[in-house]
Amino acid sequence: MADTARRRDRQGLWAALTLPGTIWLIVFFIVPFYAIAAVAFGGFDPILLAPEPTWNPLRWSFGAAREVIDSIFGGPLQPVFLRTFLYVGIAMSLCFLIGYPVAYYVARRAGRWRTLLLVCMVVPFWVSYLMRMLAWVNLLNPQGGWASDALNAVGAPTFFRWFGLSDGSEVWFGQPVTVISGLVYGYLPFFILPLYASLDRIDQRLLEASRDLGASPAETFRRVTLPLSVPGILAAAVITALPMFGDYYTNTILSGSPRTEMIGNQIESLTRTIEPQRGSVLVLVLSALLFGLMAYYLRITIRTGREANEARA
Amino acid sequence: MAHTGGFVLVVGAGGSLLAACGGDDDAGDGDGDGDDSSGSSGTIPLARLDAPVELPDNDSSPIDSGLDPESGTLTIFTYADYINPDSIAAFEEQYGVTVELATFDTEARLLSGLQTTAYDLVVGATTIGLPRFVVGNLVQPLNRDYLTNFANVLPSLQSPYYDVGSRYSVPYTVYTTGLAYRRDVIDDAAIAATGWETMWDPANRGYVGIIDDPRDALTLGMYRLGITDTNTDDPDVIGQARDAIAELITTTNARIDILAYQKIPEGTSRINQAWSGDMLAAQYYLPEDTDVDVLGYWAPERTTVANDFFVIPADSEHPVLAHHFIDFLSDPDNATLNFEWVGYQPALADPTPEALVTAELVPSQLTTALVTDEQVENGYRLDALAPEVQKLWEDAFQQVKAG
Numbered sequence: 202m203a204d205t206a207r208r209r210d211r212q213g214l215w216a217a218l219t220l221p222g223t224i225w226l227i228v229f230f231i232v233p234f235y236a237i238a239a240v241a242f243g244g245f246d247p248i249l250l251a252p253e254p255t256w257n258p259l260r261w262s263f264g265a266a267r268e269v270i271d272s273i274f275g276g277p278l279q280p281v282f283l284r285t286f287l288y289v290g291i292a293m294s295l296c297f298l299i300g301y302p303v304a305y306y307v308a309r310r311a312g313r314w315r316t317l318l319l320v321c322m323v324v325p326f327w328v329s330y331l332m333r334m335l336a337w338v339n340l341l342n343p344q345g346g347w348a349s350d351a352l353n354a355v356g357a358p359t360f361f362r363w364f365g366l367s368d369g370s371e372v373w374f375g376q377p378v379t380v381i382s383g384l385v386y387g388y389l390p391f392f393i394l395p396l397y398a399s400l401d402r403i404d405q406r407l408l409e410a411s412r413d414l415g416a417s418p419a420e421t422f423r424r425v426t427l428p429l430s431v432p433g434i435l436a437a438a439v440i441t442a443l444p445m446f447g448d449y450y451t452n453t454i455l456s457g458s459p460r461t462e463m464i465g466n467q468i469e470s471l472t473r474t475i476e477p478q479r480g481s482v483l484v485l486v487l488s489a490l491l492f493g494l495m496a497y498y499l500r501i502t503i504r505t506g507r508e509a510n511e512a513r514a
Numbered sequence: 515m516a517h518t519g520g521f522v523l524v525v526g527a528g529g530s531l532l533a534a535c536g537g538d539d540d541a542g543d544g545d546g547d548g549d550d551s552s553g554s555s556g557t558i559p560l561a562r563l564d565a566p567v568e569l570p571d572n573d574s575s576p577i578d579s580g581l582d583p584e585s586g587t588l589t590i591f592t593y594a595d596y597i598n599p600d601s602i603a604a605f606e607e608q609y610g611v612t613v614e615l616a617t618f619d620t621e622a623r624l625l626s627g628l629q630t631t632a633y634d635l636v637v638g639a640t641t642i643g644l645p646r647f648v649v650g651n652l653v654q655p656l657n658r659d660y661l662t663n664f665a666n667v668l669p670s671l672q673s674p675y676y677d678v679g680s681r682y683s684v685p686y687t688v689y690t691t692g693l694a695y696r697r698d699v700i701d702d703a704a705i706a707a708t709g710w711e712t713m714w715d716p717a718n719r720g721y722v723g724i725i726d727d728p729r730d731a732l733t734l735g736m737y738r739l740g741i742t743d744t745n746t747d748d749p750d751v752i753g754q755a756r757d758a759i760a761e762l763i764t765t766t767n768a769r770i771d772i773l774a775y776q777k778i779p780e781g782t783s784r785i786n787q788a789w790s791g792d793m794l795a796a797q798y799y800l801p802e803d804t805d806v807d808v809l810g811y812w813a814p815e816r817t818t819v820a821n822d823f824f825v826i827p828a829d830s831e832h833p834v835l836a837h838h839f840i841d842f843l844s845d846p847d848n849a850t851l852n853f854e855w856v857g858y859q860p861a862l863a864d865p866t867p868e869a870l871v872t873a874e875l876v877p878s879q880l881t882t883a884l885v886t887d888e889q890v891e892n893g894y895r896l897d898a899l900a901p902e903v904q905k906l907w908e909d910a911f912q913q914v915k916a917g
Contacts, residue, residue: 372721
């Protein structure tokens with residue numbers, strides 16, 4: 202009896218420990234999210250041009266939602282969505298191609314330089330994202346910006362025009378390649394760090410076993426390291442893709458051209474219009490998309506964890 | 515009292531109608547059914563230059579005369595960099611108070627800010643928001659007894675068409691919308707010859723900018739087409755303007771923002787649709803090795819004219835002090851000091867445009883950016899629209915921005 206009571210008390214303690222996190226989640230996620238829904242499906246004051254949130258879901262109206270959905274499928278928002286997916290897809294691929302070798306080298310090959318390299322990866326966080334982007338405005342200035350001059354000297358505009366990421370102009374502002382590069386530059390450290398942590402955790406004995414069984418270094422990488430780092434890749438992808446999809450200031454600062462407009466920019470614009478409900482609807486649509494991405498990540502992570510446990514058993 | 519007229523948009527929960535009180539018919543058909551779930555009701559007077567409006571009484575009353583200014587902190591809601599810090603310091607010293615600034619970046623943000631926070635004074639309201647502030651009980655009538663410098667306001671704005679009798683507002687700055695350009699790339703004579711069409715010149719591809727505002731941006735398209743009904747409710751006209759701006763973007767990869775005052779001086783833009791005040795301020799953003807002569811501004815004789823103004827929120831806790839601040843900045847010397855930093859021309863008779871040039875506050879080639887009282891009287895105005903008409907403009911602009 203005493204054991205049962207003690208066990209119950211201990212369970213209560215564990216439950217109590219989750220309380221701060223639960224309150225945090227309710228106050229800073231669920232309530233604001235519900236407020237966005239109340240605005241998205243609520244009314245509008247035509248005199249003050251202000252949204253009137255409808256808190257009772259039974260009284261929600263879906264006129265603005267219909268308008269936004271129609272616009273996404275065949276309307277003006279369609280190119281914005283396609284463009285956003287394209288830019289984020291390319292940016293993520295570049296993050297992988299650049300970030301994986303870096304994370305791999307630091308985790309497995311850097312030796313005594315590892316700490317220094319890790320510090321170097323964290324250093325960008327010391328400067329605000331906004332400041333780093335504004336620095337690029339100067340570097341890309343067509344009037345003597347160093348990066349602009351260097352890129353133009355090697356014929357980069359023509360190179361990127363082949364891929365449809367530039368119109369061939371020597372002005373880098375307003376070009377798709379500039380926005381994509383800005384995203385990669387801004388979010389690459391967020392990609393490398395979780396990937397590094399994942400690669401660093403791979404059991405060295407597994408790699409040794411692979412070599413002992415006759416696998417070449419390349420084969421060991423392909424058949425052991427890479428599969429074991431998939432959860433790390435996914436974690437890095439989720440951590441970087443989520444903010445990239447909603448990013449609007451990278452685009453605003455480095456482009457400002459409608460030709461590179463992304464979903465985040467449209468949300469920002471729509472909240473300034475006479476019907477800000479449409480901006481809120483767009484937030485919900487984007488959240489739903491990102492939730493799908495997150496759910497996929499969780500599914501893979503859970504499955505990988507289960508397989509690892511089974512292998513251990 | 516001047517005659518009043520214009521249109522009154524009546525919006526109600528169950529329906530709406532537009533009651534014409536005289537004047538023209540370009541204020542929109544105004545059925546006002548922007549959303550059937552609205553619980554608001556009231557009237558929004560839609561003033562037009564040729565159909566002035568006396569704004570109605572609201573729930574607030576003007577403060578009594580003869581009161582001493584309050585002590586403490588005057589909280590001003592305004593655009594960023596829109597009041598000279600030296601002017602604020604001088605006011606603080608003269609009245610023994612402190613001034614705090616809170617900023618907004620669009621009229622929509624101003625409107626929402628006024629509904630949620632008690633500010634003492636707004637600097638930068640426009641004709642688009644004013645009738646809504648009044649009908650929504652967000653501002654209070656002014657007491658002219660405290661405004662000893664009111665006689666210095668530009669004659670054409672002493673009883674403006676949007677607020678006949680200046681019951682709720684006092685003009686602050688005045689400006690036109692035109693084209694800012696780099697004179698080392700675009701010739702003065704060439705832009706004078708080609709006018710608005712210069713924006714569409716593919717030679718400037720990558721170096722073109724449009725104001726990030728539906729009304730201003732689409733009006734540029736209208737001017738190119740020779741249309742001057744800047745408050746139109748005609749979807750075809752708005753559609754034509756949208757197509758013209760879309761063509762501009764295709765031809766020049768124009769960027770949409772409100773940074774002409776930075777981009778023209780730094781050379782990242784060669785030609786921008788811009789407010790004249792931004793160009794007068796641009797001289798302070800020039801790189802060290804760039805001569806002020808590179809800055810140019812062109813606007814036709816008749817173009818979009820606007821004036822921002824002061825209003826005092828209904829729930830101001832320092833309304834007397836707010837009146838004194840308005841009066842302070844309407845004084846010729848204080849207005850000149852303020853102009854030195856802000857760059858937007860005071861909507862006052864003194865200092866005159868000539869005085870600003872003589873004081874070397876305006877480079878000689880930028881006198882085109884100064885506004886005369888005659889221009890104010892004859893300018894095209896961007897006025898408040900019925901909700902469904904405003905939505906037409908905004909939707910057209912969103913389509914352009916979506917690329």
